[in-house]
Amino acid sequence: MKIIVTGAKGQLGKELLEVFVREGYSVFPYSKQQLDITNPIQIREVFQKVKPDVVVNAAAFTKVDLCETELEKSYLINGLGPYYLAVEAKERNVKLIHVSTDYVFSGDQLTPYVEGDAPFPKTIYGKSKRLGEELALVFYENVTVVRTSWLYGHESENFVNTIKKLSDHLNEIQVVNDQYGCPTYTKDLSNVIKELVTKPSGIYHVTNEGCCSWFEFAKEIIKSLKKQTKIVPVSTEEYGLKTPRPRYSVLSNKKLNDSGIKVRNWKDGLNEYLEKEFKYED
Helix, strand or coil, rough: EEEEECCCCHEEEEEEEEHHHHHCEEEEECCCCCCCCCCCHHHHHHHHCCCEEEEEEECCCCCHHHHCCHHHHHHHHHHHHHHHHHHHHHHHHHEEEEEHHHHHHCCCCCECCCCCCCCCCCCCCHHHHHHHHHHHHHHHEEEEEEECCEEECCCCHHHHHHHHHHHHCCCCEEEEEECCEEEEEEHHHHHHHHHHHCCEEEEEEEECCCEHHHHHHHHHHHHHHHCCEEEEECEEEHHHHCCCCEEEECEEHHHHHHCCCCCHHHHHHHHHHHHHCCCCCC
16 A cells, blocks of 8 residues: 655644554655645645555644734645645545644633634634645545644654753743643554544544643643652743644543543653653763
8 A cells, every 4th residue: 555644744744654564564754844734736646656545634833922923834834735635636546645733722721622612713824724624525525634743753842841951950840720621642643543534524523532732741741750840830821822722622532432442541652752752871
């Protein structure tokens, strides 16, 4: 089976390559420099060359604050990009797996979001990602949308590595304590995406099990690293983020579990990640 992975140099893309190669698939990775998903002509040329069975779209513009000012870029990459991929996938009867986000929800409810809950994004990032979902799903029936959250992966900029770096030279770090979500290790997400290749199309929520606040996440990182840095809880208002984030964006894995796929607890994923990421440090 031939699989194209877009966004192949991102933290999720790199992990997807490892998982698919390990499973014996023929993988064709494309970075944003090699394949611009906002360019239908390039997409067609790549599909003609590779003749894939599956395309996994891990390409996205994920900088939440920048999305607010770079609207055209946001909607092109996050909105039209998935649509262009769906158009070509439909033309060639290729399965499309598109990675989306918890930001498609408002964050106003207090129970985990299921796939049938009505999206109501409040940021440009969330709105553009929701548009990408809608366009792909409406245009082509063989599309799987994978919503995930709070991703961290190896050799990349992410929350876990930021807390680690800050703790190397600070005695105290302020972290938001009124936003809740599900930390998700790219390795675990990639393993699930591999399983979804052979599952029915549709929307799936995929995160590590369990939820926490950013403050609790940071405390667990420091605890696992056996560091003494103090994590200080602050409100979103006190922290002063430029763009509002969902206060509660916990995603339910029930549909995934019902399909026979289980994901480990976020703390177990975090411990493996830290052991691998920093194993050569004293």
